Amino acid sequence: DVKVTQSSRYLVKRTGEKVFLECVQDMDHENMFWYRQDPGLGLRLIYFSYDVKMKEKGDIPEGYSVSREKKERFSLILESASTNQTSMYLCASSVFGRSYEQYFGPGTRLTVT
Amino acid sequence: GQQVMQIPQYQHVQEGEDFTTYCNSSTTLSNIQWYKQRPGGHPVFLIQLVKSGEVKKQKRLTFQFGEAKKNSSLHITATQTTDVGTYFCAGKVNDYKLSFGAGTTVTVRA
Numbered sequence: 119d120v121k122v123t124q125s126s127r128y129l130v131k132r133t134g135e136k137v138f139l140e141c142v143q144d145m146d147h148e149n150m151f152w153y154r155q156d157p158g159l160g161l162r163l164i165y166f167s168y169d170v171k172m173k174e175k176g177d178i179p180e181g182y183s184v185s186r187e188k189k190e191r192f193s194l195i196l197e198s199a200s201t202n203q204t205s206m207y208l209c210a211s212s213v214f215g216r217s218y219e220q221y222f223g224p225g226t227r228l229t230v231t
Numbered sequence: 232g233q234q235v236m237q238i239p240q241y242q243h244v245q246e247g248e249d250f251t252t253y254c255n256s257s258t259t260l261s262n263i264q265w266y267k268q269r270p271g272g273h274p275v276f277l278i279q280l281v282k283s284g285e286v287k288k289q290k291r292l293t294f295q296f297g298e299a300k301k302n303s304s305l306h307i308t309a310t311q312t313t314d315v316g317t318y319f320c321a322g323k324v325n326d327y328k329l330s331f332g333a334g335t336t337v338t339v340r341a
Contacts, residue, residue, distance in 0.1 A: 149327055158240060160319060160333035161274070168327050176328070208273060218323060219264060222273040 121145070122223035124209055130229045137196040139226050141209030147221075148214040150192035152176075152184065155206040155225070167192055168214060199230045235322045237332030244310045245340050252335035254303040254320035262323045263296055263303045268334070269316045277318075312339050 125140035143150065149168050153161040153176075163176030165184040173184050181203060185193045192211075196203055206227050210220040236255045244250050254263065262281045266274040278287055280296035280303060287294045291314075293306040303320055317336045321329040 153331075158333060160237070161321075161331040163328060163330075166327055174327070210274075214326065218262075218326075218329070219276040219279060220274075220329065222275070224273050 122209055122211055122221050124207075124223040124226050126226050127224060128227050128229075130231065131196075131199050132231055133200060135196075135199050135230075137199050137228065137230075139194040139196075139207055139209075139228070141192045141194070141211075141223055142190055143192075143209075143211040143221070143223075144190065145211060145213075145221065146189065147211035148189075149212045150186065151210040151212075151220065152182075152192065152194045153208045153210065154178070155208055161208065164194065199228075201230050204228060204230045235320060235330045235332045237320055237335060239335055240333060242335055242337045243340065244314075244337060246310060246312065248310055249306065249308045250310060250337070251304055251306045252318055252320075252337075254305075254322075254332050256301045256322050256330075259300050260322040261300075263300075264321045264323070264329065265294055265303075265305055266319045266321065266331075267316050268319065272316075274319060307337075310337075310339055312341060315339050 122143045151166040152164045167173045167186040183195045208225045209223040212220045234257050264279045265277040268274045284298045285296040291308045295304045317334040319334045321331045
């Protein structure tokens with residue numbers, strides 16, 4: 119069964135802290151994605167990766183960076199957390215060359231105070 | 232860039248009634264996908280439409296892709312409490328990316 123896991127369901131951090139969100143998939147998918155979900159705005163793409171060590175900016179990359187050292191793991195980094203980064207963060211993965219359906223993790227609700 | 236618009240944002244439905252949610256793109260889409268997110272859950276893939284004018288059914292759900300491949304709709308008949316959640320459409324941007332609509336959040340009155 120397809121599985122995408124995220125390191126935390128809930129996280130509370132202080133303004134200025136460096137925050138790491140981890141995502142692991144066990145499906146050997148090439149593509150991995152980080153989205154943030156806010157009410158009324160849907161899912162907005164932050165960064166994606168189509169291969170190990172490869173990354174591409176999405177629609178809202180400012181204030182974020184990513185790391186993909188292994189195929190199964192994709193990390194989202196908030197270099198200096200700010201209150202406007204309080205949100206639900208969703209990781210997803212997909213196979214390249216097939217139906218492109220994305221499989222989502224359970225999400226991390228991050229609160230920055 | 233490509234933008235996918237989805238309406239309505241909220242849909243309050245009496246149990247047993249039908250409703251439709253619509254998705255419109257500013258550009259032609261190669262395909263469109265639909266996802267459902269239950270309250271407290273994560274988006275789950277429902278279906279993909281690829282061909283112009285394509286219609287697919289899943290039990291009480293009917294998905295349609297417009298002739299110009301710039302719009303899509305999801306119609307649910309005889310709404311049940313299990314239909315509660317947020318429905319997202321997503322247009323394929325390139326080989327990697329999807330552009331998601333803002334979603335339609337459905338609540339059902341028993």
